[in-house]
Amino acid sequence: MKKVGILVLLCVLQVTHSSRDSLVKLINNGYEDIIIAINPKIPENSNIIDNIKKMVTDASSYMLQATENRLYIRSAKILIPNTWSSNSIYGRPKTESYDKADIIIADPFIYGDFPYTLQYGGCGERGKYIHLTPNFMLNDKVLRIYGPRGRVFVHEWAHLRWGVFDEYNDDIPFYISKLGKVEATRCPLALGGLNKVDICGARGCKKVDCQVDLTTGLFESDCAFYPNVDREVHESVMYGQALEPVHAFCNAKSHNKEAPNQQNRLCNQKSTWEVIMDSPDIKASVPLTDTNIPGPTFALLQYKDRVVTLVLDVSGSMSQFDRITRLYQASEVYIMQIVESGSSVGIVTFSSDAKIESELVKIVDTFQREKLKQLLPKVANGGTNICAGVRKGFEVNKKTDSSTYGTEIVLLTDGEDTAISSCFEEVKASGAIIHTIALGDKADKGLEQLADLTGGLKLFASDKVDANGLIDSFSGIQSGSGDVLQQSIQIESTATTIQPNKCLAGKVTIDSTVGNDTFFLVTWSYIIPSIELKDPKGKEYKNAQFVSDIVSKSSRLTIPGTAEVGDWEYNLCNTQSVEQVLGLTVNSRAANPDVPPIVAETYMNADTNIFPSPMIVYATVTQGLAPVLGVKVTAFIEPQNGKVITLPLLDNGAGADIIKNDGIYTRFFTDFNGNGRYNLKVHVQSQDSDGKANIPKSRALYLPGYVENGTLVENPPKPKVTIDDLNLGNFSRTSSGGAFVVSNVPSGPLPDLFKPSRIMDLKAFIQDLKVRLTWTATGDDADKGNASRYDLRMSLNSEALVENFDNGTAVNISSLAPAIAGSAEEFSFTPQDIALKNGTVIYFGLVAIDEAGQKSEPSNVARAALFIPTPAAKPAPTVKPGNSANSILGSGNTFILTLVLTILAYHL
Ligand SMILES: *[C@@H]1O[C@H](CO)[C@@H](O)[C@H](O)[C@H]1NC(C)=O
Ligand SMILES: *[C@@H]1O[C@H](CO)[C@@H](O)[C@H](O)[C@H]1NC(C)=O
Ligand SMILES: *[C@@H]1O[C@H](CO)[C@@H](O)[C@H](O)[C@H]1NC(C)=O
Ligand SMILES: *[C@@H]1O[C@H](CO)[C@@H](O)[C@H](O)[C@H]1NC(C)=O
Ligand SMILES: *[C@@H]1O[C@H](CO)[C@@H](O)[C@H](O)[C@H]1NC(C)=O
Numbered sequence: 001m002k003k004v005g006i007l008v009l010l011c012v013l014q015v016t017h018s019s020r021d022s023l024v025k026l027i028n029n030g031y032e033d034i035i036i037a038i039n040p041k042i043p044e045n046s047n048i049i050d051n052i053k054k055m056v057t058d059a060s061s062y063m064l065q066a067t068e069n070r071l072y073i074r075s076a077k078i079l080i081p082n083t084w085s086s087n088s089i090y091g092r093p094k095t096e097s098y099d100k101a102d103i104i105i106a107d108p109f110i111y112g113d114f115p116y117t118l119q120y121g122g123c124g125e126r127g128k129y130i131h132l133t134p135n136f137m138l139n140d141k142v143l144r145i146y147g148p149r150g151r152v153f154v155h156e157w158a159h160l161r162w163g164v165f166d167e168y169n170d171d172i173p174f175y176i177s178k179l180g181k182v183e184a185t186r187c188p189l190a191l192g193g194l195n196k197v198d199i200c201g202a203r204g205c206k207k208v209d210c211q212v213d214l215t216t217g218l219f220e221s222d223c224a225f226y227p228n229v230d231r232e233v234h235e236s237v238m239y240g241q242a243l244e245p246v247h248a249f250c251n252a253k254s255h256n257k258e259a260p261n262q263q264n265r266l267c268n269q270k271s272t273w274e275v276i277m278d279s280p281d282i283k284a285s286v287p288l289t290d291t292n293i294p295g296p297t298f299a300l301l302q303y304k305d306r307v308v309t310l311v312l313d314v315s316g317s318m319s320q321f322d323r324i325t326r327l328y329q330a331s332e333v334y335i336m337q338i339v340e341s342g343s344s345v346g347i348v349t350f351s352s353d354a355k356i357e358s359e360l361v362k363i364v365d366t367f368q369r370e371k372l373k374q375l376l377p378k379v380a381n382g383g384t385n386i387c388a389g390v391r392k393g394f395e396v397n398k399k400t401d402s403s404t405y406g407t408e409i410v411l412l413t414d415g416e417d418t419a420i421s422s423c424f425e426e427v428k429a430s431g432a433i434i435h436t437i438a439l440g441d442k443a444d445k446g447l448e449q450l451a452d453l454t455g456g457l458k459l460f461a462s463d464k465v466d467a468n469g470l471i472d473s474f475s476g477i478q479s480g481s482g483d484v485l486q487q488s489i490q491i492e493s494t495a496t497t498i499q500p501n502k503c504l505a506g507k508v509t510i511d512s513t514v515g516n517d518t519f520f521l522v523t524w525s526y527i528i529p530s531i532e533l534k535d536p537k538g539k540e541y542k543n544a545q546f547v548s549d550i551v552s553k554s555s556r557l558t559i560p561g562t563a564e565v566g567d568w569e570y571n572l573c574n575t576q577s578v579e580q581v582l583g584l585t586v587n588s589r590a591a592n593p594d595v596p597p598i599v600a601e602t603y604m605n606a607d608t609n610i611f612p613s614p615m616i617v618y619a620t621v622t623q624g625l626a627p628v629l630g631v632k633v634t635a636f637i638e639p640q641n642g643k644v645i646t647l648p649l650l651d652n653g654a655g656a657d658i659i660k661n662d663g664i665y666t667r668f669f670t671d672f673n674g675n676g677r678y679n680l681k682v683h684v685q686s687q688d689s690d691g692k693a694n695i696p697k698s699r700a701l702y703l704p705g706y707v708e709n710g711t712l713v714e715n716p717p718k719p720k721v722t723i724d725d726l727n728l729g730n731f732s733r734t735s736s737g738g739a740f741v742v743s744n745v746p747s748g749p750l751p752d753l754f755k756p757s758r759i760m761d762l763k764a765f766i767q768d769l770k771v772r773l774t775w776t777a778t779g780d781d782a783d784k785g786n787a788s789r790y791d792l793r794m795s796l797n798s799e800a801l802v803e804n805f806d807n808g809t810a811v812n813i814s815s816l817a818p819a820i821a822g823s824a825e826e827f828s829f830t831p832q833d834i835a836l837k838n839g840t841v842i843y844f845g846l847v848a849i850d851e852a853g854q855k856s857e858p859s860n861v862a863r864a865a866l867f868i869p870t871p872a873a874k875p876a877p878t879v880k881p882g883n884s885a886n887s888i889l890g891s892g893n894t895f896i897l898t899l900v901l902t903i904l905a906y907h908l
């Protein structure tokens with residue numbers, strides 16, 4: 001018996017991927033089961049399906065060529081929304097769902113039609129999804145700009161699957177090379193072209209050569225690079241896949257290490273092909289000798305209405321720690337507020353045996369919800385037989401059309417069951433999705449595996465009531481159909497122990513993107529508190545307006561129609577003579593069918609972790625896939641002992657956050673507190689003009705045109721994106737990120753095992769013969785606290801710095817005490833051993849060292865070129881330090897300084 005438990009534990013520990021991971025398989029050089037999902041808001045149009053097939057078919061042969069006969073696409077699944085008419089040729093999805101799709105076809109909401117990939121990890125790490133718009137799929141005019149769809153697919157696939165980055169840079173389109181020439185940011189440098197700018201007069205515009213701006217040494221603004229269609233140059237897919245002769249990635253030989261692009265910054269100046277060659281996909285694939293590959297096959301799958309059965313543990317241990325009451329309270333929230341209308345819901349309870357409490361009931365309105373609520377369990381006794389519960393759940397789910405494919409089970413248990421693995425085979429074959437909720441510190445270790453086998457969510461709630469963990473877990477179980485308009489969105493979730501005659505007071509902001517179906521739920525542990533709630537117009541709600549339920553210890557207020565936008569103030573007072581936990585949960589749904597609601601989502605870098613490797617917390621805040629910037633995001637991580645760790649997440653392009661301002665908020669997590677399960681939750685808050693929607697990064701290059709046989713061919717102008725007036729006002733969200741399991745944490749105080757995280761945003765400038773460096777401070781433990789000191793190196797040779805940091809010339813930086821992680825650092829010095837002359841390019845690297853002497857990885861290599869304007873030019877304008885240099889700042893690694901050596905110029 002014991003052995004089984006250990007085996008299961010080992011298996012659990014080996015599963016390190018996240019449940020939202022891709023389901024793609026790579027078998028004998030071929031990708032199988034790529035999921036392409038169409039958003040339910042897109043009007044039915046069979047051309048989309050035809051064009052997806054054509055795109056994937058073209059992508060397959062282009063991919064084979066670009067990977068030098070290693071990889072192609074064998075099969076894909078197209079998920080068709082249930083808003084489209086049904087068709088007998090459409091199959092039924094099993095565990096495939098919109099939120100696990102590799103490619104999403106959805107409306108862009110605020111930005112144009114550019115294809116992009118959501119990347120959040122570092123170099124070589126997989127991304128989350130590729131987003132293509134319906135217009136991109138249907139309108140052949142956009143192909144002029146981005147190239148054929150199959151090629152764009154391979155460009156984005158390289159982001160998604162192999163973790164390479166773009167080789168162009170919209171923010172820094174040009175730089176001064178080592179040879180003192182202005183170059184377009186690109187790969188390879190061998191790809192020539194023309195630099196042109198429009199001069200417009202009364203009789204229209206004409207293109208002329210770009211002039212070098214005498215103060216910056218760069219081309220005037222609005223200058224564009226038109227690459228040649230050069231039959232001799234086949235690189236690079238990450239630069240210009242639209243150019244007909246391009247069918248390869250930049251490799252070690254052709255790579256342009258100088259270009260100030262994301263690829264160089266994040267991959268340490270490695271070429272895209274070298275990174276791709278290091279990917280597990282390529283390592284698993286020997287080049288094919290027979291390149292006559294079959295075209296990909298497609299399965300068309302259409303969603304059915306959601307079928308979900310709650311499978312709830314009512315064994316004896318559920319009577320401890322008030323668990324059965326909390327189960328009732330949280331599952332009641334799920335049934336009354338969370339589960340979408342149109343879903344069919346069943347209830348099963350289990351202890352030593354399982355029992356159907358309710359067959360499937362289709363939810364149309366509150367009547368069915370009330371009916372189901374009556375059937376939720378209130379008493380607990382007996383043993384724990386998880387497989388019996390799961391089998392009963394399947395039996396209920398089968399009732400609609402005798403199949404469990406694509407149906408869901410929400411399995412909650414607090415107990416151990418040595419026989420849990422006995423139904424793994426059945427579970428795998430069922431095609432059903434099992435979401436698991438582990439309650440308390442004894443819940444079976446095999447639970448996560450049930451979720452992993454089926455692509456379900458893994459959730460955990462401790463016995464600590466004021467963490468609100470169980471209600472949040474149930475709130476996190478959303479349908480995977482991609483229909484955010486139907487989803488229940490958690491606005492607030494808070495709970496605190498309140499002393500006698502004290503109150504829990506605060507405000508909840510309802511923003512304009514939500515407001516329908518709004519519930520305020522007050523929970524307590526002994527006696528109803530005195531409740532006061534005031535809407536933004538001053539209308540008051542008190543105990544009498546709330547519907548209270550003594551069994552679930554909760555009071556609910558439903559706001560009819562659309563709730564008032566603004567701050568709702570609440571005051572919950574404990575009128576008892578003993579302390580009790582009071583909580584408030586607020587949920588709502590989208591208000592306007594045409595405006596996607598703001599949503600927050602959170603996840604860890606892995607589901608399991610072995611100490612001492614640090615973990616990474618991510619949270620994305622989006623509105624209709626557009627990133628939302630500038631908001632305050634806080635993660636709450638709760639270990640089994642209930643001692644919550646609070647961690648502010650940042651989108652600052654430092655520490656764990658690879659890209660600044662992409663709406664992905666990140667932080668390293670190193671404060672481990674014991675072994676076992678941890679629960680993750682985030683709170684998102686935006687005050688007035690903080691929150692802004694923006695345009696995603698990692699998008700395909702907009703090509704303004706190209707030069708063929710000496711003739712410049714222009715493309716349609718870049719679609720204008722209006723990003724004024726995207727202020728989102730005040731809003732708040734909470735989101736549950738599910739559970740992860742940590743092992744190998746020693747008891748007692750933790751030794752300092754975490755080195756400072758790598759500095760990724762080092763920038764260099766030369767001003768008045770002084771070098772000025774800026775970066776974001778890293779920490780003592782990853783990105784927390786203060787590092788002890790820095791080690792700064794410089795070199796005239798970037799390769800020397802990359803290959804061996806210690807080879808660089810040390811610069812005395814001991815006068816600078818490292819600031820706290822996340823703050824802006826700046827250091828200036830006059831180089832001693834390098835003569836600065838016009839055209840000198842100097843490279844810099846930085847290492848942070850912690851108290852225990854542990855060193856960070858060397859930073860990105862920052863580059864500064866010295867430009868001295870020609871003396872013949874009109875008197876150079878005096879430039880205040882940083883002035884014009886700032887205008888060319890972007891997110892790349894290389895920053896070309898502006899230097900106006902007025903004195904020198906006069907002397908010459
Ligand atoms: C929200 O409710 C209003 C009426 O109260 C309705 O007109 C609107 O369509 C609803 N929004 C959504 C997304 O269903
Ligand atoms: C947004 O929140 C701030 C700070 O709480 C408050 O001063 C402001 O009035 C709020 N704005 C609106 C439009 O409610
Ligand atoms: C450019 O020249 C090549 C070879 O000389 C020829 O094949 C191609 O058709 C020409 N392209 C155009 C647009 O004239
Ligand atoms: C680094 O320095 C060592 C010894 O000084 C030398 O042998 C080596 O070639 C240098 N490496 C590079 C990349 O310059
Ligand atoms: C570095 O500079 C500090 C003063 O800023 C000085 O005290 C120290 O001696 C210098 N170290 C070296 C190795 O020159």
Ligand SMILES: *[C@@H]1O[C@H](CO)[C@@H](O)[C@H](O)[C@H]1NC(C)=O
Pocket residue numbers: 785786818819820823
């Ligand atoms: C960390 O840096 C901050 C400045 O960012 C400073 O105020 C603080 O004293 C430093 N703490 C330590 C322990 O050096």
Ligand SMILES: *[C@@H]1O[C@H](CO)[C@@H](O)[C@H](O)[C@H]1NC(C)=O
Pocket residue numbers: 180181838839867868869870871
């Ligand atoms: C510095 O170099 C640039 C580019 O080579 C050139 O245009 C400029 O005239 C030079 N400045 C001086 C003072 O020679």
